[in-house]
Amino acid sequence: MAGKQPQKAGWTRRDFFNWVLNVTMGVIALLVAVPAVGAAITPAFARSKPIWIRLGLASKLQAASLAAGTGGVGSVVKASYTYTALDHWVKQPASDYAYLRYIGGSCPFYILSPICTHLGCHVDWVPSANQFHCPCHGSVYTIDGLNVSGPAPRPLGVFRWKLTNGEVWIAREDTFTGAWERQGESPRRPCLMVKQA
């Protein structure tokens, strides 16, 4: 075609509009992606408060533990409890149990979560071995909840607890075991009694 200018090299009007279009689409994609990804990864930052659950009369729990043991030394007993579990938008009655032991002293109860730190089965208390055995893959814990064999990566969770009007209350945390979790093996038997204000 006579008189037609050859295509100009460099920054043409077409390039400019392409650039505008790409940037606009990029911004829109970002506007969609940020809230979408944000909603998906919210749970990674979820923090929630513990709920306090009544376990029973301290005197009764103490008596039960002493009865399970010998010679005035308390042994492990199952202490069942019920509570209202709030799971996101669902409120449901729930029940579970804790392994309680009367150990005397300034922090008289030692309360373990029964949840195996491997994959979450409930461990069994085996009085003859003085150990907790997991029925799922054979993890073994000492009476203090320290993992001594099997695939369990951590000791059993320990409940924080408090004494109110002669009753024992435990704090159910929003953790894997439902209790406070030890990362290593020390302190061997943490005292988690919460003093009343």
Place this chain on the structure above:
Amino acid sequence: MFTRFVRWLDERMMVSPLWRDIADHPVPAHTNPSERVSAFVYCFGGVTFLLIIAQFVTGMFLAMDYVPDITNAYNSTRYIMDHVLFGKQLLSMHNWGSTLIIIMVTLHMLRIYWMGVYKKPRELNWLVGVTLLLIILTFGFTGYLLPWDEKAYFATQVGVSFVQYVPFIGKALFNIIAGGNHIGAATLSRFFAIHVLFLPALLLSFLGLHFLMIRRNGITGPY
């Protein structure tokens, strides 16, 4: 009648060449079971695709009566089994279909492996195929939780717990997959969304790529 309809359609959107390309083109004799019975091994992928279509259909109708909420998921599953006409059959077909798909993709993959089909230029399609396998396994994993019975709950608890062992981000990963610190209400709704919305979209896109590449590369020569 049908020919006239096709001609009418062709005048408007030219479907015949498309149809020929998708479903009515000749295939080599060595892949034709009516020529040689042992060629049935070439059917595993196609059978998987048919099963996937069946899963889509049964799944859509199951979703009419299913509720992805922890207080009602189990009840609605029971309702499908006990009170919906052919509901038990529908659920069983979806259930058995998922198992058959796993078997069929495994056979399909073995055929590809043994015949060396993954070699250049088809290695890209092998990668797409492996992605499809992962998508299908995720379908199975997320679908397993939906009836919300004990087996589903604890299988998912064990399965999701594996990711905790990823270094550094294990805990965050667990929370993102489970929707919280525990397997619970958020896990079920997440898994449901993944099972019926995210994965089907992914599956269809990758199946499209898979089939497109088969047509581009053609079928491998006699084994």
